[in-house]
Amino acid sequence: MFLDNKNIILLSTGSFNPPTNMHLRMFEIARDHLNRLGFTICGGLISPTHDSYKKKDLAPSLHRCAMIEQALVALPWVKLSDWEVKQNGWTRTRQVLQYHQNHLNMIITSRLNGSIKVDTSLLPVQLIENLNVSDSNQNTAVNVRLLCGADLLESFAVPGLWNDDDIEAIVRDYGLVVVSRSGSNPHKFIYESNVLTKYMANIIVVTEWIANEVSSTKVRRALSRNESVKFLISELVESYIKEHGLYETLNHKYLNNDTFDVNLKSTFLLSSPSDNTIKIHPMDDKKLNIDEPDNLHCTEKRVTNCKNSKVKRKRKRYQ
Numbered sequence: 001m002f003l004d005n006k007n008i009i010l011l012s013t014g015s016f017n018p019p020t021n022m023h024l025r026m027f028e029i030a031r032d033h034l035n036r037l038g039f040t041i042c043g044g045l046i047s048p049t050h051d052s053y054k055k056k057d058l059a060p061s062l063h064r065c066a067m068i069e070q071a072l073v074a075l076p077w078v079k080l081s082d083w084e085v086k087q088n089g090w091t092r093t094r095q096v097l098q099y100h101q102n103h104l105n106m107i108i109t110s111r112l113n114g115s116i117k118v119d120t121s122l123l124p125v126q127l128i129e130n131l132n133v134s135d136s137n138q139n140t141a142v143n144v145r146l147l148c149g150a151d152l153l154e155s156f157a158v159p160g161l162w163n164d165d166d167i168e169a170i171v172r173d174y175g176l177v178v179v180s181r182s183g184s185n186p187h188k189f190i191y192e193s194n195v196l197t198k199y200m201a202n203i204i205v206v207t208e209w210i211a212n213e214v215s216s217t218k219v220r221r222a223l224s225r226n227e228s229v230k231f232l233i234s235e236l237v238e239s240y241i242k243e244h245g246l247y248e249t250l251n252h253k254y255l256n257n258d259t260f261d262v263n264l265k266s267t268f269l270l271s272s273p274s275d276n277t278i279k280i281h282p283m284d285d286k287k288l289n290i291d292e293p294d295n296l297h298c299t300e301k302r303v304t305n306c307k308n309s310k311v312k313r314k315r316k317r318y319q
């Protein structure tokens, strides 16, 4: 139940539409914190979601991957994984973690067995070099952990979005590193969920004291208004966006806090092509955090969460 392996690869999933400086900082903040807790961070991976994850204004994965690569020039210990975007459809995060963990295990085993014909491009050079030292006592196991912002954790409570079994498997078998985000309260959220409380030893919450509320949504909005996005995204990403004319116009009618675009809810439900039935998730039926003032600055996702939580309160408590 308790994940005790100290060698970690941080994997972050999401739209990265476009990648912002905060996506990159998330890795740095998490690495500092985990180092202090005695973990060794062997590398990081960004796995952008598939094009069929029907989020409004989602740029084609070809562009999102290219932008991530540009952004990662400044963060060489993190790599792009394009496995998810190359699948035939949307892949749930549990499978994404599973694939990368299996791939990693396979690479490590082959390296230790002396096989040279193995694609190690997803792994940091340092890790590969260490694996060349065949010391039978060395701990070569590396665990993939899901790195996310607190809003992604809280999306576990959106009815019909995540599978209950997947939530449990993710926290039980991989673990989470959650970076705080204003308007979210991850500790309270964990407390209110039986399954997250059960596996709380596998959930590391990292408080970001230098709050930075940049989001891709805000960046897209600024770009569509021809406003400056300097210091919000990397210059290389900005050049790429300009060169390819991305985000010049948006389909989206943006929200204020009082309106709710049903399309936002369908964003989540449509994105699960095979099972978009509404289910109750394994959380208590309490509110998420809708009465926190910071929610005035909700991103679309958190607006969805807030609105859904109102629905949720009317439902039976999950056993």
Ligand SMILES: Nc1ncnc2c1ncn2[C@@H]1O[C@H](COP(=O)(O)OP(=O)(O)OP(=O)(O)O)[C@@H](O)[C@H]1O
Binding pocket: 012, 013, 014, 015, 016, 017, 020, 022, 023, 026, 147, 148, 149, 150, 151, 152, 179, 180, 181, 212, 213, 214, 215, 216, 217, 218, 299, 300, 301
């Ligand atoms: N400012 C932030 N603070 C903490 N975590 C963040 C921040 N921005 C993004 N993340 C995290 O990065 C991951 C990928 O995020 P995603 O691509 O959804 O970015 P986003 O900025 O939230 O996008 P959007 O505004 O389009 O919803 C998620 O785990 C998300 O929680």
Ligand SMILES: O=C(O)c1ccc[n+]([C@@H]2O[C@H](COP(=O)([O-])O)[C@@H](O)[C@H]2O)c1
Binding pocket: 013, 014, 015, 016, 048, 049, 053, 055, 091, 092, 093, 094, 152, 161, 162, 163, 166, 301
């Ligand atoms: O695995 C699931 O059931 C699941 C349900 C909802 C969202 N996700 C993933 O969570 C990420 C959310 O990204 P975003 O941009 O909508 O915050 C994205 O990578 C999705 O594939 C995953």
